[in-house]
Amino acid sequence: MYDYCIIGGGLAGTTLAYRLIKQGAKVMVLDSIEHNRSSSVAAGIFNPITGKRMALTWKAHEMFDELHSFYPKMERECGEKFFHPFPYYKIFESVFDQNEWLNKQVGMGFEHFIAPHIKSLDQKRVINPFGALQIQKAGRLNSNLYIESMHRLLKNEKALTSHFLDYSKIELGNGWASLDGIKAQAILFCDGSQASTNPYFNYLPHKPVHGELLEVEIPDFYNDQVISKGVFIVPTHSQRYLVGSTYNWDLSEPILTEKGKIELETKLKDIVGIDYKVIGHYAGIRPSTKDRRAYIGCHPVHKNVFIFGGFGSKGVSLIPYLSKVFVNYLLNDSELPKEVDICRIR
Numbered sequence: 001m002y003d004y005c006i007i008g009g010g011l012a013g014t015t016l017a018y019r020l021i022k023q024g025a026k027v028m029v030l031d032s033i034e035h036n037r038s039s040s041v042a043a044g045i046f047n048p049i050t051g052k053r054m055a056l057t058w059k060a061h062e063m064f065d066e067l068h069s070f071y072p073k074m075e076r077e078c079g080e081k082f083f084h085p086f087p088y089y090k091i092f093e094s095v096f097d098q099n100e101w102l103n104k105q106v107g108m109g110f111e112h113f114i115a116p117h118i119k120s121l122d123q124k125r126v127i128n129p130f131g132a133l134q135i136q137k138a139g140r141l142n143s144n145l146y147i148e149s150m151h152r153l154l155k156n157e158k159a160l161t162s163h164f165l166d167y168s169k170i171e172l173g174n175g176w177a178s179l180d181g182i183k184a185q186a187i188l189f190c191d192g193s194q195a196s197t198n199p200y201f202n203y204l205p206h207k208p209v210h211g212e213l214l215e216v217e218i219p220d221f222y223n224d225q226v227i228s229k230g231v232f233i234v235p236t237h238s239q240r241y242l243v244g245s246t247y248n249w250d251l252s253e254p255i256l257t258e259k260g261k262i263e264l265e266t267k268l269k270d271i272v273g274i275d276y277k278v279i280g281h282y283a284g285i286r287p288s289t290k291d292r293r294a295y296i297g298c299h300p301v302h303k304n305v306f307i308f309g310g311f312g313s314k315g316v317s318l319i320p321y322l323s324k325v326f327v328n329y330l331l332n333d334s335e336l337p338k339e340v341d342i343c344r345i346r
Helices: 011-022 060-078 095-104 143-156 192-197 258-269 312-332
Strands: 002-007 027-031 083-085 088-091 132-135 139-141 160-162 170-173 176-179 182-189 209-217 226-229 231-237 240-244 277-286 295-298 305-309
Touching: 002 011, 002 176, 011 027, 011 143, 011 305, 011 312, 027 182, 060 083, 060 143, 060 312, 139 231, 143 160, 192 277, 192 305, 209 258, 209 312, 231 258, 240 258, 258 277, 295 312, 305 312
Parallel strands: 002 027, 002 182, 027 160, 088 226, 182 305
Antiparallel strands: 083 139, 088 132, 170 176, 176 182, 209 240, 209 277, 226 231, 231 240, 295 305
């Protein structure tokens, strides 16, 4: 019998499994490739200052210290390069925008994450008459390569199997859980956007968000930084970039829309001053929540059923830190941060 059966082999499930195995737990990850995995269509950006109001993300110092330690460690262990830290430039839209930010940053804890002066990018390539804010400690994780690498690692540990998830086949007993003959002391759901249909946790106010990305080719453009104004432009390969993203709460399936494509291209043209070519169009469902905080913790009735999810568009940033916190909760009975503990939902 396994200690933990983890449902979901995306960013959350693989990271959690790795941490548990390193603590001596016997783990089996059930990866349901038929279900949408938001990690596989995500840009993988990590950025400590987010949102229209340019707020410092929750627990930014702990979060970003952990991710800048964890991902390079995993690169060394997996023998792959999937972690790419580089600056993030937020383009100002007006002098008022500049002044509002300069007044806001004083004494607000931003100094660890921003350059002290407004930057000016090459006007021939980037339309930025009012300059840009340089955000540090940001960058991109190649989520697909990370997950592929973690799958190889878990297979070597005999801790991964492909499985079509059918919630109705889960059986629970006193101190055990079973799914199609795979038996464990506890079951951990890392089922992403599918959590809204999970009969154990569908009482939580999930709010999945449909999002679309474009892949574009831009010759002679910045290849070592993220640029943002309405949308982000993030380098992936030589002359290749991801542009995103849209937010649509009305669509529940990862379908492509012409409206989304037009929105992305319109905003892209407001940033890029040179010609580009669209070479790809992608869509996914983010596993978001109503209060935009992750869902972590134990089922209120079934004490061997847990959830680790609801990370939305910030999974790359949140998961290294919160997986460490969650493992400590599982193994050492430590407390979860009240902001993400599902006990906050009544």
